[in-house]
Amino acid sequence: MSCSICLLPFTPAPGSTCPRPPPRGILDTKQYTYFQYAIGLGSRIGGVVSPFEYLDGNNFRNTSSNLMIMMCVWESSGGTDFMCHAACAKMVRHALGMEGDDFETLVEIAGLEKVLGRPMGGAKAGWLPDIRYKELGTPHVDMAKYWETGDEPGGNMFRWKAFKDDGFEWMFNRPDMFPKFKGVSEKRKKSIGEPKQPTSDIITTQPLDVIQILLPYLSTPSYMALTSTCRILRKYALCEFQPEARRRVLELGWAVPLRSEYEKNASKAFMASARIEESPVDADWLLYLCHVHKTAAMRMRRRVWEISQGIARVWKAKRPMSVIADTVGENGELVKSAERRKLESSVQQSLLMSQMLPPLGG
Ligand SMILES: [Zn+2]
Numbered sequence: 043m044s045c046s047i048c049l050l051p052f053t054p055a056p057g058s059t060c061p062r063p064p065p066r067g068i069l070d071t072k073q074y075t076y077f078q079y080a081i082g083l084g085s086r087i088g089g090v091v092s093p094f095e096y097l098d099g100n101n102f103r104n105t106s107s108n109l110m111i112m113m114c115v116w117e118s119s120g121g122t123d124f125m126c127h128a129a130c131a132k133m134v135r136h137a138l139g140m141e142g143d144d145f146e147t148l149v150e151i152a153g154l155e156k157v158l159g160r161p162m163g164g165a166k167a168g169w170l171p172d173i174r175y176k177e178l179g180t181p182h183v184d185m186a187k188y189w190e191t192g193d194e195p196g197g198n199m200f201r202w203k204a205f206k207d208d209g210f211e212w213m214f215n216r217p218d219m220f221p222k223f224k225g226v227s228e229k230r231k232k233s234i235g236e237p238k239q240p241t242s243d244i245i246t247t248q249p250l251d252v253i254q255i256l257l258p259y260l261s262t263p264s265y266m267a268l269t270s271t272c273r274i275l276r277k278y279a280l281c282e283f284q285p286e287a288r289r290r291v292l293e294l295g296w297a298v299p300l301r302s303e304y305e306k307n308a309s310k311a312f313m314a315s316a317r318i319e320e321s322p323v324d325a326d327w328l329l330y331l332c333h334v335h336k337t338a339a340m341r342m343r344r345r346v347w348e349i350s351q352g353i354a355r356v357w358k359a360k361r362p363m364s365v366i367a368d369t370v371g372e373n374g375e376l377v378k379s380a381e382r383r384k385l386e387s388s389v390q391q392s393l394l395m396s397q398m399l400p401p402l403g404g
Pocket residue numbers: 045046047048049050126127130
């Protein structure tokens with residue numbers, strides 16, 4: 043029951059009849075709950091994108107309540123369904139440019155298997171073929187070492203304790219728990235103290251705009267080191283240079299929430315956003331920049347982000363040669379392939395089916 047992106051397992055939900063939970067003390071309650079849920083993607087999933095909970099025994103149960111087929115058998119006939127943790131699903135959809143819920147996007151999601159292949163069964167159950175997971179994500183980890191093959195489909199077991207003992211406990215943190223983002227506090231400003239005047243060194247005697255021109259040439263560790271050397275530069279970093287810290291945060295890609303993570307989040311007042319109207323340029327981007335490089339959750343987020351980008355690179359390379367790519371028609375024009383037309387009608391069918399039952403209690 044491995045996530046097809048981060049290759050970490052799911053944890054069995056309370057309704058499971060034969061649960062195999064991780065040993066006690068490995069996960070805290072919040073982590074356990076997070077790992078219990080999945081997002082299913084692709085043509086094998088009713089509605090193409092749908093939420094599930096893991097029931098162990100090779101089963102996932104649909105939690106959207108308006109599908110006729112509630113249960114999903116994960117591993118069968120040498121392959122599995124495409125199941126991911128919630129944040130992993132969001133990041134891979136972003137990397138693939140498939141965040142929308144419009145028909146065209148859903149057809150592309152349904153076509154993932156035609157381009158990337160079906161997730162494999164057996165020893166590498168849930169893994170996408172042709173993805174070199176071992177070479178993706180910081181640090182590179184051979185996840186195969188931590189999976190044991192089961193006797194039956196869906197019976198593979200994760201070696202939770204060995205994984206933790208090898209120092210990878212930080213990967214159990216949710217990759218969508220962002221550091222708090224806020225304005226520059228008076229306390230932080232006061233902590234700098236009054237700069238000594240006048241100065242005579244080569245840097246602080248330069249006009250402010252000259253220093254600002256030089257900043258982008260520094261790596262982030264060098265930038266941090268330079269701006270901690272004296273009170274004047276510390277004060278600049280906390281006030282005048284906040285746009286530079288912001289540029290460095292946004293350049294990372296993974297360090298701010300995706301739109302879908304930001305918009306419906308109850309704590310969005312404390313979340314950083316790439317939009318100036320939501321997160322002003324003079325807020326404390328410097329503190330945020332320090333925190334995104336320190337927390338375990340952000341370390342895991344960077345890893346999932348990099349794996350997702352790697353999957354998207356393979357998809358982009360294979361998509362033009364795939365059976366769903368456009369073909370050349372009789373008059374030299376591009377036309378939809380037969381497989382693509384078949385996929386569109388099956389998505390239409392799947393969407394119709396998923397809307398047939400009203401939500402429970404509705
Ligand atoms: Zn995952």
